[in-house]
Amino acid sequence: MKTPIFIDGNCRFCRFCAKVLRQMCGDKIQIEFQGSELYQSYVMKFPDSNWEVDSIKMVHKDAVLIKSKAIEQILSLAPWYYQILRMFFFLPSGLLDRGYDFIAKNRLIWGKAVDACEISDYAK
Structure with a gap:
């Protein structure tokens, strides 16, 4: 059974992250x-x-699970060659969540918001 991951998907940055997660964890x-x-x-x-x-x-x-805890759990589903990324989770979760919040706050600047969500392209 596939593990459902929920994202808001209202910007290019979110769609890009969804695509990366899909490539990392596959089916x-x-x-x-x-x-x-x-x-x-x-x-x-x-x-x-x-x-x-x-x-x-x-x-x-x-x-x-939300923010860094969700990402940590998602990474545990990835193949062995992505497990090196889990070393970041030795940092305190409060620090990781602040980093997540900073990225989330600025994602529309980096991803240039769009009118319509195209997350369904990456969902299946």
């Missing part, structure tokens, strides 16, 4: 945008306050 993940039917069903099935946070989301062992 182990299913990328969905927030607002899809699958997303809504997971919100109902796993009540958690983390659904309100604008971040990448992943359900792992009945918990909703």
Whole structure:
């Protein structure tokens, strides 16, 4: 069964990251945008306050992981040659989350926002 990963997908940067994750993890993940039917069903099935946070989301062992915790868990699904990236997770999660927030805050500058979301191109 594929692990669903939820992203907001409203900018080129988010779509680029979805494409990279898909290339890294292959058929182990299913990328969905927030607002899809699958997303809504997971919100109902796993009540958690983390659904309100604008971040990448992943359900792992009945918990909703966000930000650096979600990325760390996603990387564990990647092949061995990507595991070197997990060394960053020896840093404190607070520091990693601040870095994530900085990137998320500036993603529209780097990715140039677009009107329509094209995440469905990468979701399947």
